[in-house]
Amino acid sequence: MRRYLTICAVCIAWALPVTAQEEDSQSLMEQGAELFFEGLRQEMEPALSEILGLADQLGPAMQSFVQEMGPALAELAAKIEDWSAYEAPELLPNGDIIIRKKPQDDLEEAPALPEPSDGLTDI
Template sequence: MKQIIAAPLVAALLASPAFAEEEPSLMERGAQLFFEGLMQEMAPALDDMAELLEDAGPALQDFMAQMGPKLRTVLEEVEDWSAYDAPEVLPNGDIIIRRKPDAPEFTPKPEAPQIEL
């Protein structure tokens, strides 16, 4: 992961005209040292994040395969999410999402008339 970030950064720094013509200025050298230090500090966190994504990837794919269509249906049904409070887990394990008291009155869309064949 850090190679992905480091390669363009090093290429950009080396491609600058200052490196081609003369020694870098103090500002350029300071920026280079700053980014090198940043990459060194971030390397463990990026490695941990890559490992976490590798471990969680199959579980997330399975979750989305099972729940994706149902979540899509819910997202299509709800027009204004700001009219609802945060989800609440009840002691029996049920999850409810309450409408806010000051939310506008809900009026369901009329269903399309059924055609008898």
Template sequence: MRYVFSLLLAAGLLTAPAAFADEETEDTGPSKMEQGLQLFMDGLRQEMAPTVDSLRDWAERAGPSMRSFMEEMGPALAEMMDEVRDWTRYYPPEMLPNGDILIRRRPDPVPDQPEGEAPADEALPEGGTDI
């Protein structure tokens, strides 16, 4: 008896969407949500148009020089990527006034020192506060 009731309930739930489908087909236009989304997207497209245009102009100007850079520097960058396993061990690159680019390595952590504790030579003076 319980199985019959479960089957009838499942059949009723499966046929319920078909019973309401006729009511939904009367309205053939887009819903209010679809209209609102369309208006939002149109406004966003209009607001973003100047930025997209300037980005396109920049890409057209920078494209040839970027292509040349990758042709010349690509192999060296690939070698460097193979050598460096952990980029967190390096400071961000800095450019010197003469145009040289330095990528400095951070000091290795002291193995005897627990993480989060300042090394002895960098200890705070008495009464000092670590912020």
């Protein structure tokens, strides 16, 4: 029994440096993924810098749009209670945009939303 324990202890002592080396080094899959993402980052860098430049140019215009149109959009959203009661917007040939209300039959067929529970269960 002592020999068996001694052999196990020696094997474990020899295996420790090997497992430490495996943990430090990356597998081929990890190295490949790292190289892939590094190449992807290098390829995308010019496009990302252009997007950032475009954002710098459009930022003030978007900010003024939000300041001017924000209250009007909030007022519109307050008037429309249920967005699911309307169809998708439609562009007419003359340039007008219309949003039709869905027929009442379609609204009745729609499944009712479950009522919010208060967290208590009935026993």
